[in-house]
Amino acid sequence: xxxxxxxxxxxxxxxxxxxxxxxxxxxxCIGKYVSLKRKQSGRVPRPPNAFILFRSETQPKLVxxxxxxxxxxxxxxAMVGQMWREESPETRKRFSEMAAExxxxxxxxxxxx
Numbered sequence: 001x002x003x004x005x006x007x008x009x010x011x012x013x014x015x016x017x018x019x020x021x022x023x024x025x026x027x028x029c030i031g032k033y034v035s036l037k038r039k040q041s042g043r044v045p046r047p048p049n050a051f052i053l054f055r056s057e058t059q060p061k062l063v064x065x066x067x068x069x070x071x072x073x074x075x076x077x078a079m080v081g082q083m084w085r086e087e088s089p090e091t092r093k094r095f096s097e098m099a100a101e102x103x104x105x106x107x108x109x110x111x112x113x
Contacts, residue, residue, distance in 0.1 A: 047106035050095040055080050
């Protein structure tokens with residue numbers, strides 16, 4: 001059977017796709033497979049923008065501060081998003097400048113991106 005004759009779940013797992021919910025084993029298996037394939041394919045990562053840099057600096061501090069409170073990553077995402085919207089223009093500018101530096105590094109590392 002050709003890959004084009006199979007559903008996407010069959011192509012990744014080799015088994016017929018039975019459910020499409022996020023809780024299903026097939027969904028989780030497909031997600032892990034795709035993630036692994038991306039890492040192995042040598043795919044070039046996107047350069048981080050100002051918010052992503054802010055988040056990578058802020059979220060670990062929040063997780064440590066709220067450890068044991070039962071907050072989910074969704075809760076932390078909402079908190080970081082709210083903090084970003086409330087940040088001063090100076091702070092946002094600092095992260096924008098960091099993102100510009102990272103973009104320049106990315107362009108020199110991956111000139112054909």
